[in-house]
Amino acid sequence: MKGYQTHSQTGILLNANEASQNVDDNVKQEILDAISNLALNRYPDTTCHELHDLYANIMNVPSSWILSGNGSDQMLGFLIQYYLQGNKTLYTLAPDFSMYDYYVELNHAKIEKFETSLDGSFDVDAFISNGKDKKVDMILFSNPNNPTGHAISKLEMIQICEAFSNIPVIFDEAYMEFGNESAIDLLKTYPMAFVCRTLSKAYGLAGIRCGFMISSQVEKLASLFIPYALSSVTQTIASVVLRHAEAYKVNIAAIISERERMYREVKDYKTISFYPSNANFLYGRTDKKDILMNLFKEKNITIRNYADTSFRITIGTSEENEMVLDVLRRFEYANS
Structure with a gap:
């Protein structure tokens, strides 16, 4: 490993x-004021109620569809652990985010990679055909891609969701604030689709490790997620920043x-x-x-x-x- x-x-x-x-000085002062009022002797709100309401408003989804954790990679690790038990296969791209390999190996699952062109582009029809042939159990790739920066279109996302409607299809959108077409709008139509996002990039909060999973499946999965994943400090900082979205x-x-x-x-x-x-x-x-x-x-x-x-x-x-x-x-x- x-x-x-x-x-x-x-x-x-x-x-x-x-x-x-770094965070704007006025926002930083607002953060300091909010933290000073925290009951640090108490466990954090494990439902992250305020944080989820704020992010749901930004993403235009029900707050019940949001789960937050210690960076979006924790959310990805949780999904891999939940869906790939029993030596199942993750389907992703090459190159892509190396943490996928880490979580697959950690959970003794298998990984199948579809080679992209030098610029990160790939033939979606060939991607689907290969995934069907290999009988994959989960699809996960970054969009826009890390490291190439290539992004597929919403039409191509729909093709993938339609072709693999019975397995989880996860779009890792860590960089989507800098892109164009998100898969968020597809979550209502495709129950097994997921979007993962982070505050580490566009919101400049890499230091607090806060990420989100968005899907209609969250209502089923939330009770299985690790309790108190986000500290009161992280929730407070993230909430203050999201008010300035x-x-x-x-x-x-x-x-x-x-x-x-x-x-x-x-x-x-x-x-x-x-x-x-x-x-x-x-x-x-x-x-x-x-x-x-x-x-x-x-x-x-x-x-x-x-x-x-x-x-x-x-x-x-x-x-x-x-x-x-x-x-x-x-x-x-x-x-x-």
């Missing part, structure tokens, strides 16, 4: 797809604008291949990655380095992004 490799915490951090800026739309729009600005500049590079992204990062490949990584190291910029020729760069502040572009320009000029 392989453990999950955590991210470096040194340099200008553009390796973990975190928000580059409208303000975060400005931050999200700025990140998308920066992503598109950067992609426009680098998409025609000869020495690096970059791909369109629906997330808060850009994914690329180069045969001279060692040289590129050294250039980033010289500038004290930390990006995500994969074992093959690929890498991933989080969209940071405009100043950080300009530093990244400067490195990429130097690399392109020197190696083309």
Whole structure:
């Protein structure tokens, strides 16, 4: 069994797809005031009533369809544990989020991966056909994809839900705030569909570990989930931030604008291949990655380095992004 490799915490951090800026000072003060009134000697509200009501309003779903936990990966781990007992098979993409492998191995289940193109795209009809042939028991993949940033359309989501209507189909939407078409609207039509979301990315709350599972199945599954999964502190911080959800739309729009600005500049590079992204990062490949990584190291910029020729760069502040572009320009000029 392989453990999950955590991210470096040194340099200008553009390796973990975190928000580059901390919570606004006014919101931070509101958080501090709310925490000061907590009864820390009491167990937290295991129903997360206030938090779920706030998030349900944002997502336009019944609050009874929401379950929250210690990051969205805890929700994914719970679903794998519940549905894949007895040596059953998870069906996912390659590449995708490595925690899927971790939870599958932890629960002694099996995993079947469908290879995507270099840009993360894949033939949905072939994906469905292969899944049927392999008699898979659960479908789970990130959309937008981590690490490629590719996202499938709602029509393609419907194709998958229709083809696998009798097994759980889970859309890991950790980056959907930066994308376009969510599977949320499909939950009413497809009872076995799930959406998982997180506050770690668009809401800049990676430090508190708060994620959600959304599905009509939650009403059945909630009683089986670990009690007190979210501390009173986490619930309080998340609730305060979600009351300011409208303000975060400005931050999200700025990140998308920066992503598109950067992609426009680098998409025609000869020495690096970059791909369109629906997330808060850009994914690329180069045969001279060692040289590129050294250039980033010289500038004290930390990006995500994969074992093959690929890498991933989080969209940071405009100043950080300009530093990244400067490195990429130097690399392109020197190696083309």
